[in-house]
Amino acid sequence: xxxxTDVVCPLCGSVCDDIEVxxxxxxxxxxxxxxxxxxxxxxxxxxxxxxPMIRVNGVLKECSYDEAIKKAAELLAKARRPLLYGWSxxxxxxxxxGIALAEEIGGxxxxxxxxxxxxxxxxxxxxxxxxxxxGQIKNRADLVIYWGSNPANAHMxxxxxxxxxxxxxxLPGGKxxxxxxxxxxxxxxxxxxxxxxxxxxxxxxxxxxxxxxxVLMGYEDIVPDEVGxxxxxxIVTLANMIKESRFFITFFGMGVTQSRCRQNxxxxxxQTTRAGHLHTKGAIMPMRGHxxxxxxxxxxxxxxxxxxxxxxxxxxxxxxxxxxxxxxxxGRGECxxxxxxxxxxxxxxxxxxxxxxxRIPVIIIDPYHNPTTEFADIVIPSAxxxxxxxxxxxxxxxxxxxxxxxxxxxxxxDEEIVERILEExxxxxxxxxx
Amino acid sequence: MEGxxxxxxxxxxxxxxxxxxxxxxxxYFNAVAICELNEGDMARxxxxxxxxxxxxxxxxxxxxKAKKAKGYPEGIAFIxxxxxxxxLVSANTRGAxxxxxxxxxxxxxxxxxxxxxxxxxxxxYKEEAWKK
Ligand code: SF4
Numbered sequence: 193x194x195x196x197t198d199v200v201c202p203l204c205g206s207v208c209d210d211i212e213v214x215x216x217x218x219x220x221x222x223x224x225x226x227x228x229x230x231x232x233x234x235x236x237x238x239x240x241x242x243x244p245m246i247r248v249n250g251v252l253k254e255c256s257y258d259e260a261i262k263k264a265a266e267l268l269a270k271a272r273r274p275l276l277y278g279w280s281x282x283x284x285x286x287x288x289x290g291i292a293l294a295e296e297i298g299g300x301x302x303x304x305x306x307x308x309x310x311x312x313x314x315x316x317x318x319x320x321x322x323x324x325x326x327g328q329i330k331n332r333a334d335l336v337i338y339w340g341s342n343p344a345n346a347h348m349x350x351x352x353x354x355x356x357x358x359x360x361x362x363l364p365g366g367k368x369x370x371x372x373x374x375x376x377x378x379x380x381x382x383x384x385x386x387x388x389x390x391x392x393x394x395x396x397x398x399x400x401x402x403x404x405x406x407v408l409m410g411y412e413d414i415v416p417d418e419v420g421x422x423x424x425x426x427i428v429t430l431a432n433m434i435k436e437s438r439f440f441i442t443f444f445g446m447g448v449t450q451s452r453c454r455q456n457x458x459x460x461x462x463q464t465t466r467a468g469h470l471h472t473k474g475a476i477m478p479m480r481g482h483x484x485x486x487x488x489x490x491x492x493x494x495x496x497x498x499x500x501x502x503x504x505x506x507x508x509x510x511x512x513x514x515x516x517x518x519x520x521x522x523g524r525g526e527c528x529x530x531x532x533x534x535x536x537x538x539x540x541x542x543x544x545x546x547x548x549x550x551r552i553p554v555i556i557i558d559p560y561h562n563p564t565t566e567f568a569d570i571v572i573p574s575a576x577x578x579x580x581x582x583x584x585x586x587x588x589x590x591x592x593x594x595x596x597x598x599x600x601x602x603x604x605x606d607e608e609i610v611e612r613i614l615e616e617x618x619x620x621x622x623x624x625x626x
Numbered sequence: 627m628e629g630x631x632x633x634x635x636x637x638x639x640x641x642x643x644x645x646x647x648x649x650x651x652x653x654y655f656n657a658v659a660i661c662e663l664n665e666g667d668m669a670r671x672x673x674x675x676x677x678x679x680x681x682x683x684x685x686x687x688x689x690x691k692a693k694k695a696k697g698y699p700e701g702i703a704f705i706x707x708x709x710x711x712x713x714l715v716s717a718n719t720r721g722a723x724x725x726x727x728x729x730x731x732x733x734x735x736x737x738x739x740x741x742x743x744x745x746x747x748x749x750x751y752k753e754e755a756w757k758k
Contacts, residue, residue: 230643238648306723346638377635379697394633395729450727501723517723539649539708542715542725543686550755560647563709566748
């Protein structure tokens with residue numbers, strides 16, 4: 193038995209990097225410390241896909257990696273409107289090759305941001321964002337606001353490592369020195385800890401941001417008695433908490449991005465943060481979900497100029513979410529082959545988009561069986577990044593972190609698989625060109 | 627039987643997260659194919675915990691198990707993110723690339739119909755896909 197320290201959790205955007213595990217016979221047998229319940233469950237492992245498979249007469253049959261990769265390359269090389277989706281629960285190195293593959297076949301490449309923080313990305317393109325690192329938040333933020341986000345359930349170590357509960361250099365008392373405010377449509381485990389909880393009516397976030405912003409800018413008199421179910425008094429209290437803080441941070445989640453007004457909510461949230469700058473220092477940060485959803489956006493931006501939903505069908509990078517995001521493409525019934533990697537659109541896309549996946553050939557690259565495998569025609573199992581394969585990922589605050597290889601495996605890594613598909617596609621195209 | 631009108635939201639839960647990469651399991655089914663309602667709404671519907679309800683929006687309908695939950699105001703229903711919640715969501719992203727997952731108008735009724743297991747739910751999708 194060996195103890196491995198500084199293991200990085202490959203699950204949520206908190207990317208905890210101080211985990212200790214026990215390894216026995218090339219298996220993680222115990223998580224000693226550092227990981228939350230959800231992270232632990234991932235590190236200890238689930239049932240895996242045993243072998244590559246190809247669907248023959250309606251049934252998935254085991255085959256070799258070579259066969260599965262060759263068949264996948266054939267499908268992609270002749271596709272007219274391929275979609276390459278996922279890329280958030282894998283490493284940047286794989287993402288980079290995936291983008292090259294999309295360019296090679298004139299496809300659309302998109303990551304899971306398009307169904308979680310896509311609107312945040314659009315808003316940041318509009319108005320920029322005052323941001324900082326989680327380390328700065330831990331050490332400086334004496335007011336923490338979670339808006340439409342429930343870290344106690346979704347990013348379980350977030351408060352302990354980086355925000356309200358963590359002890360910081362300038363805030364050695366931890367939560368004794370910090371304040372917590374929560375805005376949510378429902379009472380949550382996070383809201384129960386808060387000094388101020390504003391239970392907002394669904395879809396009213398835009399209005400409430402505007403009200404807080406008005407108070408911060410000195411126009412308290414124009415705020416009505418109640419906004420989105422929140423009494424004016426509470427709105428003024430929240431604005432005063434911001435004014436009186438030395439450094440405030442607003443973390444926002446999908447409660448804001450997936451509700452009415454979407455990207456406009458975030459534009460308003462960012463401008464509200466700026467209004468806070470009339471009084472004090474502060475920043476705002478999206479609570480990114482998958483551990484490397486941010487990394488794909490980084491890689492895609494430096495490779496193509498755009499963060500997600502990039503369409504190469506014109507021979508150059510074209511970006512227009514609403515037209516080129518995965519849900520748009522599938523909802524219109526447009527794409528004819530889908531390569532899904534490290535994600536599960538069958539569980540997370542609207543039913544009509546899922547139904548289109550049932551109509552077209554689907555290639556899936558993933559360590560685990562998931563509902564999308566039900567629709568797959570080619571299944572290629574991969575090594576688990578952060579456990580069996582290493583690479584770079586970007587934490588929610590844009591800090592790159594190297595995830596480690598803790599145990600050995602016979603599974604191929606995502607990067608190798610996509611690289612091999614790309615080589616095969618190039619070989620097919622070269623042959624056709626002859 | 628008359629249904630009740632609610633605003634439907636979806637989101638993550640701990641049990642949903644723990645089974646995120648274990649979605650074909652019984653645990654995931656139990657964690658996600660549910661609809662949380664406050665006590666008053668449960669009474670208005672005439673259902674008790676673990677009885678089945680049908681949730682309907684303009685875009686689809688789905689049967690899930692009702693669960694009583696604290697912390698919700700009347701008229702708000704919560705289904706954890708996953709295939710059952712998404713049966714009720716439109717693929718029209720209104721220019722944002724992102725479907726409107728939260729804040730849908732829905733009607734809930736009590737039902738004797740069974741909750742579809744994930745493979746059955748998708749079998750139904752496949753049949754419907756080919757009909758189109
Ligand atoms: S908070 Fe996120 S990154 Fe940290 S251990 Fe839990 S799941 Fe893993």
